[in-house]
Amino acid sequence: MTDREAASAAIPTIQASGVSKWFGDVVAVNDVSLQAYPGITGLLGPNGAGKTTLLHLLSGLAGPSQGVVSVLGEPPRNNPNLYQRVGIMSEHEAVYGFQTGRQFVELAARLHQLTPLSPPVDRAIEAVGMAEAQNRVLDDYSRGMKQRMRLAASLVHDPEVLLLDEPLNGTDPRQRIEFQGLLQQLAKEGRTILISTHILEEVETLTDSILLMINGRLAAAGDFRTIRAKLDDRPYTVRIRCADPRSMASALVRLEEVESVSFDPDGSLVVLNRNASSFQLSVPRLAQKHGIRLFGVEPLDDSLESVYSYLVEA
Amino acid sequence: MGTLLQLSLRQLAGRRRLLLLIISLAALPVVVAAILTGLVSDGGSYRSSFINGLLDGMIVAGVLPIVTMTLATAAFGHELEDHTLGYLVLNPIPRWWIVLAKFLASVLVAGPLLIASGVATILLGLDLDWQTAATVAASLLVGVVTYSAIFTWAGLMTTRALSFALVYVFLWEGVTTTFLGGVRYLSVRGYTLALLHGFDGEVFDTLGSRAIELPAALVGAGVVTFLFFWLTVRRLRRMDVA
Numbered sequence: 001m002t003d004r005e006a007a008s009a010a011i012p013t014i015q016a017s018g019v020s021k022w023f024g025d026v027v028a029v030n031d032v033s034l035q036a037y038p039g040i041t042g043l044l045g046p047n048g049a050g051k052t053t054l055l056h057l058l059s060g061l062a063g064p065s066q067g068v069v070s071v072l073g074e075p076p077r078n079n080p081n082l083y084q085r086v087g088i089m090s091e092h093e094a095v096y097g098f099q100t101g102r103q104f105v106e107l108a109a110r111l112h113q114l115t116p117l118s119p120p121v122d123r124a125i126e127a128v129g130m131a132e133a134q135n136r137v138l139d140d141y142s143r144g145m146k147q148r149m150r151l152a153a154s155l156v157h158d159p160e161v162l163l164l165d166e167p168l169n170g171t172d173p174r175q176r177i178e179f180q181g182l183l184q185q186l187a188k189e190g191r192t193i194l195i196s197t198h199i200l201e202e203v204e205t206l207t208d209s210i211l212l213m214i215n216g217r218l219a220a221a222g223d224f225r226t227i228r229a230k231l232d233d234r235p236y237t238v239r240i241r242c243a244d245p246r247s248m249a250s251a252l253v254r255l256e257e258v259e260s261v262s263f264d265p266d267g268s269l270v271v272l273n274r275n276a277s278s279f280q281l282s283v284p285r286l287a288q289k290h291g292i293r294l295f296g297v298e299p300l301d302d303s304l305e306s307v308y309s310y311l312v313e314a
Numbered sequence: 315m316g317t318l319l320q321l322s323l324r325q326l327a328g329r330r331r332l333l334l335l336i337i338s339l340a341a342l343p344v345v346v347a348a349i350l351t352g353l354v355s356d357g358g359s360y361r362s363s364f365i366n367g368l369l370d371g372m373i374v375a376g377v378l379p380i381v382t383m384t385l386a387t388a389a390f391g392h393e394l395e396d397h398t399l400g401y402l403v404l405n406p407i408p409r410w411w412i413v414l415a416k417f418l419a420s421v422l423v424a425g426p427l428l429i430a431s432g433v434a435t436i437l438l439g440l441d442l443d444w445q446t447a448a449t450v451a452a453s454l455l456v457g458v459v460t461y462s463a464i465f466t467w468a469g470l471m472t473t474r475a476l477s478f479a480l481v482y483v484f485l486w487e488g489v490t491t492t493f494l495g496g497v498r499y500l501s502v503r504g505y506t507l508a509l510l511h512g513f514d515g516e517v518f519d520t521l522g523s524r525a526i527e528l529p530a531a532l533v534g535a536g537v538v539t540f541l542f543f544w545l546t547v548r549r550l551r552r553m554d555v556a
Contacts, residue, residue: 061400062554078551084406092397092556096321098328110317111405153401 011073012037013161013192014058019067021053028053030216031067036194040187042203042224043196045213051196052091054213055165058194059088071161084112087159089150091166091196097139101130101149104138108153124152129178143170151179155186162186162193168202180206235259236276237300240269240283243293251286255279270300318402318415319422325392326385326423336381336424340431343372347439362520364439369450370521373432374506378457379483382424386465387475389416390546394473399555410547413466417543420462428454446517453509460502460535463542470549498526502538505531 012035021029029050045051056062057069060076069075074082095104105121114120125134128148138146147170154162164183168176183206187193197203203210204224212220212227220227242248249261249269257275264270273279287294327333346368354360393399402412429451436442436450464482468475491501498504504526511521512528526534 056554056556059404061403061556063552080403080406080408082406083404088400088404090397090400090404092400094397096325096398096401098324107317107321108401108405111402111407113406 013072014194015070016054016058017068019054019057019064019069021050021057021062022065027216029057029064032213032216032218033067034211034218034221036192036211038187038190038192039209040183040193040195040203040207042207042210043194043213044200044203044210045196045198045219047198049198049213050216051198051213052165053216055088055090055163055194055196059086059090059163061088061090084157085159086161086163087154087157089154089162089164089167091169093143093146093150093170095138095146095150098137100135100137101125101141101145101152102134104149105134105152105156109156112157114157120156120158124156125149127155127182128152144172144175147171148175148179151182160191162191162195164193164195166197167195168197168199176202235272235274236279238271238273238279238283239264239296239298239300240271241267241295241298242269242287243295244290245269247290248287248292251290251292252283255282255286257282315411315415318407318411319418322389322415322419323422326388326419329388329392332384332388336384336427339377339381340427343368343377343435344431344438346372347435351438361440365518365520368435368439369432369510370503370507370524373428373435373454374457374510375488375503377431378428378454378506379461379479379487379502381428382420382458382461383465383476383479383483385424386417386420386462387469387479389420389466390469391473391475394470394556397556403550403555409550410543413543413546413550416469417462417466417546420466421459424462425455425458428458440517442517446514449510449513449517452513453506456509456532456535457502457506460505460539463539463546464502467542467546467549470546470553498524499530499534500538502535505535505538 014034014036016032016034019029019032020027032054043051043054053062057064058071058076060079060082063077069077071082072085076082076086096107099107102121102125105124106117109117109121125131128151130145130148130152133141133145138149141149147167151164151167154164168179171179183193183195195203195206208223208225210221210224210227211218240248245263245267249263252258252261252269252271255273257273257279259272259274261272262270271279283297284294286292347364350364350368390399393402403409432450432454433447437447440446465475465479468478472478486497487501487503491497491503498508504524507521508525508528508531510518511525512531515522525531
C-alpha cells in the first residue's frame with residue numbers, strides 16, 4: 001500500500017460537506033465538499049476564487065452560511081480548544097509592529113498557555129531560520145521575514161493541522177526553498193498541511209494533491225497530473241466568430257482534436273474539440289494561414305475553460 | 315489574561331496622537347478651572363455655576379464620554395483595522411478573556427486620566443477637601459467603566475464606531491437627558507451625576523434636580539456594564555473575523 005493509499009484509507013483530518021458562504025448577494029464559496037489528509041494539500045485557484053473564505057471557514061474565523069465543516073473531527077467555529085491542535089496563518093500580513101519577532105512568537109505561546117515558554121519559542125524560531133533576527137522589531141523586518149515569524153507563531157504549539165493562506169507571499173527564492181523544505185519536513189512528521197496559493201508552481205514542488213477552486217466552487221480535487229490529463233481528454237466547446245465561417249469550418253474539421261463543427265443561426269461556429277491546449281494554439285494559426293479574420297473565440301463552458309487555462313497556463 | 319491586557323495597553327499607549335488628543339481633552343477643564351479661580355471670586359452662585367458648567371457641562375457630559383469613547387472604540391477598532399484580531403481569536407482561550415482585556419485596558423488608561431482631571435478641576439476651582447475629591451473620583455470611575463463597556467461593544471460592532479459614539483454622546487447623553495427626565499435612568503451621565511449627588515449631597519446639591527436616586531444609578535450602571543460586556547462577547551463569538 002502506497003503512502004497515498006494509506007492516507008486515503010485514513011479518516012480525513014479536514015472535511016467540508018456542502019459548504020457555502022455568501023455575503024449578501026455575493027457567493028464566495030459555493031457548495032464545496034472536500035477532504036484533506038495528513039501530508040500537504042495545495043488549495044489552488046486564481047485571486048478571488050474563494051480560497052481565503054474557505055480557509056476562514058475551515059479555521060473557524062467565519063461560519064458557513066450552509067453546510068458542515070470539521071477539523072480533527074470537531075467543528076472549528078466557536079471551539080477555541082481546537083486551536084491547541086491547529087495552527088493558522090491568515091492571509092493578512094499585519095503584525096504587532098512594536099513587538100520584536102521573539103515577543104510575537106512568545107505572545108502566541110503565552111496565549112496557548114505553553115509552559116515552559118522558551119523551549120517551544122526557540123524551536124519555532126529556529127525552524128523558520130529567524131534566530132539571528134528574533135530580537136529585532138517586527139516593523140523593521142522585510143515582508144519575507146515577517147512571514148517567517150508569522151509561520152513560527154503558528155507552529156509554536158506544535159499543531160497537528162496547519163492552515164496556511166498564501167504563506168509564501170513576499171518571500172525571496174531562497175526563503176521559498178527553505179519554507180518548502182520546512183513544510184515538507186512538517187508533513188513527514190504526520191501533520192496535515194493545507195496551503196493556499198494562486199501560484200501553481202509553489203504547490204507543484206510541494207505536493208501532487210490539490211484542491212482547485214474557481215469562482216467559489218471546487219473545480220477539481222486530487223492528483224494534479226491526473227486532473228490535468230482528464231481535462232485534456234474532456235470535450236470542450238468553443239464559439240468562433242470570424243469573417244469567413246465556411247472556410248474556417250472546413251479548415252477546423254481537418255484538425256485531429258476537433259469532433260464536430262456546427263453553424264449557429266447568428267453565423268458563428270460552435271466547435272466541439274477534445275484537446276483544449278492544442279486547439280487554443282491551432283485556431284489562430286489556421287485563421288492566419290487561410291487569411292480569415294477572427295472576431296472572437298469564446299469558450300461555452302466557462303468553468304472548464306477557467307480550470308483548464310489555469311492549469312495549462314500556470 | 316495578563317498577556318492580553320499587557321498587549322491591549324501597549325496598543326493604546328502606542329498611539330501617540332490618540333494619547334495626545336485625550337490628554338489635551340482631559341487637561342481642558344483643569345485649565346479652565348485655573349483661569350476661573352484667578353478671575354472669579356468665591357461665592358454661592360460661583361460654586362453652583364462651577365458645578366453645573368464645568369463639572370457637569372464640561373467633564374461629565376463632554377470630556378468623560380469623549381475620552382472614554384476614543385479609547386474604548388480603539389480597543390477593538392484598531393485590531394479590526396489592522397487585521398490583527400485573528401491573532402487573538404485563533405487561540406485556545408475563552409472569548410470573554412479577550413473582551414475583558416480590551417475593556418480593562420480602556421478603563422485603566424481612561425480612568426486615572428479622567429479622575430486626575432476631575433479631581434484637579436474640583437480642587438482648583440472649589441478648594442474642597444479630599445473627601446469631595448474621592449466622591450468625584452469614584453463617580454467618574456463608574457462613568458468610565460460604564461462608557462467603556464458601551465464603546466468597547468461599539469468598536470466591535472462597526473468600523474464607524476467613533477461616529478456612532480459621537481452621535482450617541484451628543485444626542486442621547488447630551489440633548490435627550492437634558493430635556494427628558496425619565497431618560498436619566500438610561501443615561502451614563504445621569505448615573506454619574508446621581509453618584510456625585512448621592513455620595514455628597516451637600517457639596518453637589520445643585521445637581522439634585524437632575525440626579526436620579528443613588529441605588530437606581532448604581533444598579534443602572536451595573537446592568538448597562540454587564541449587558542454591553544455580554545453583548546461584546548456575543549458579538550465576538552458570532553462575527554466573521556476577516
